Amino acid sequence: MAGMLLTRIPPPSLRFVVRSMWAAEPGPAGALPHPAPRREHVLPTGDMHLVFRLSDTPLRLFADPDDSTGWTVGHAMVGGARSAFYAREVAAPTASVGAQLRPGAAWALFGMPASALAERHTPLDALWGGAAGDALDLLQGLRMPSARLDALEALLVRRLAQRPLALHPAVARGLRGIADGTPVRDLVRASGYSHRHFASLFKEAAGLAPKRLQRVLRFQRLLATAPGIVPWVELALALGYSDQSHCIREFGDIAGMSPEAYRRAAPSAPNHVCVDRSTSSKTSRPGGIRIAPTPLHRGPPHDRP
Structure with missing residues (x-):
C-alpha cells in the first residue's frame, strides 16, 4: 500500500499568511524496504515553512558534500526563506505535517522578522x-x-489571533512587483523610500532581499517551464537571463548542480533531487555532482524539511 499525501488551501482566515498546507503519511511498515540513508538537495522557493516530523527520524542537515556527520535540527522546526539549496538526509519514509508561509508570517506567528x-x-x-x-x-x-x-489549521488560527499580520504597504506592493518581474529599482522608486530603507523593510517581511527573492522566483519559473522539452537557451532568454551562460551559472549557484544534471535526474518533485555525494567535494563545480537515478523522496513541490 502506498503512502498518502494531502494538500490543502488554507481557509480565508489564514490565507494571507499561509500559502498551502500538507500532510504526508508513509505506507505501512514493511510495505517497502527502507532505503539506505541518502542525501537530497532541497531547492528554494523563496517561502518559509513550518514543519512537524511525526515519525522517529529527526531532520538531519549537512554543510557540504564532505560533511559526513551533519547535525540534527529536531522534529518541529521553521525552515526560513533561502536563496540556495540545502542538503538533508533522506532515509525511511516520514510522517509529517506543515505549512508553506507567505511573507509577513514570521512576525505574526513567531514574533520576529523573517x-x-x-x-x-x-x-x-x-x-x-x-x-x-x-x-x-x-x-x-x-x-x-x-x-x-x-489541528495545525486551528493552531495557526490561535497563534495569529495573538499577533495579527501587519504587512507594510510598500512591501505588499513590492512583493507584487517582484512576482511580476518588475525591476527592483522601479519598485524602490515607487515606494518613495531610499534603496536601503526599502530593502530593509522587504527583508524583514520576506526574509530575502528583493533581488535575491526575484532571482529565486525566476529560478522557480525556469523549473516550471518544461525544462525537459524546451532547450535551455530558449528558456534562458524567455525568462530574462542575459544569455545561456548566465542561466547555467545561476542554476548551479541555486541548485548545486547544472541544468543538464537536473534534467537527467528527472525528479518527481521539482524541488527535491537526490544526490550521490561519492563523486562530489567542497571544491566540486555544481555540474560535477552525480544524481541518483531514482529520487527517494516524493513529497510536494516545495522545500519542506
Whole structure:
C-alpha cells in the first residue's frame, strides 16, 4: 500500500499568511524496504515553512558534500526563506505535517522578522518554547492526515489571533512587483523610500532581499517551464537571463548542480533531487555532482524539511 499525501488551501482566515498546507503519511511498515540513508538537495522557493516530523527520524542537515556527520535540527522546526539549496538526509519514509508561509508570517506567528530566520532551520521550541512540544505531541497523537491538517489549521488560527499580520504597504506592493518581474529599482522608486530603507523593510517581511527573492522566483519559473522539452537557451532568454551562460551559472549557484544534471535526474518533485555525494567535494563545480537515478523522496513541490 502506498503512502498518502494531502494538500490543502488554507481557509480565508489564514490565507494571507499561509500559502498551502500538507500532510504526508508513509505506507505501512514493511510495505517497502527502507532505503539506505541518502542525501537530497532541497531547492528554494523563496517561502518559509513550518514543519512537524511525526515519525522517529529527526531532520538531519549537512554543510557540504564532505560533511559526513551533519547535525540534527529536531522534529518541529521553521525552515526560513533561502536563496540556495540545502542538503538533508533522506532515509525511511516520514510522517509529517506543515505549512508553506507567505511573507509577513514570521512576525505574526513567531514574533520576529523573517530575516532573522532566513537561510537556516530553527527548532520551533526556540521560538514557541514549551508550546512547540505541546503542538508536536498533539499532532503525533492523531492518526489521520486530515485530522492533523485540521489541528495545525486551528493552531495557526490561535497563534495569529495573538499577533495579527501587519504587512507594510510598500512591501505588499513590492512583493507584487517582484512576482511580476518588475525591476527592483522601479519598485524602490515607487515606494518613495531610499534603496536601503526599502530593502530593509522587504527583508524583514520576506526574509530575502528583493533581488535575491526575484532571482529565486525566476529560478522557480525556469523549473516550471518544461525544462525537459524546451532547450535551455530558449528558456534562458524567455525568462530574462542575459544569455545561456548566465542561466547555467545561476542554476548551479541555486541548485548545486547544472541544468543538464537536473534534467537527467528527472525528479518527481521539482524541488527535491537526490544526490550521490561519492563523486562530489567542497571544491566540486555544481555540474560535477552525480544524481541518483531514482529520487527517494516524493513529497510536494516545495522545500519542506
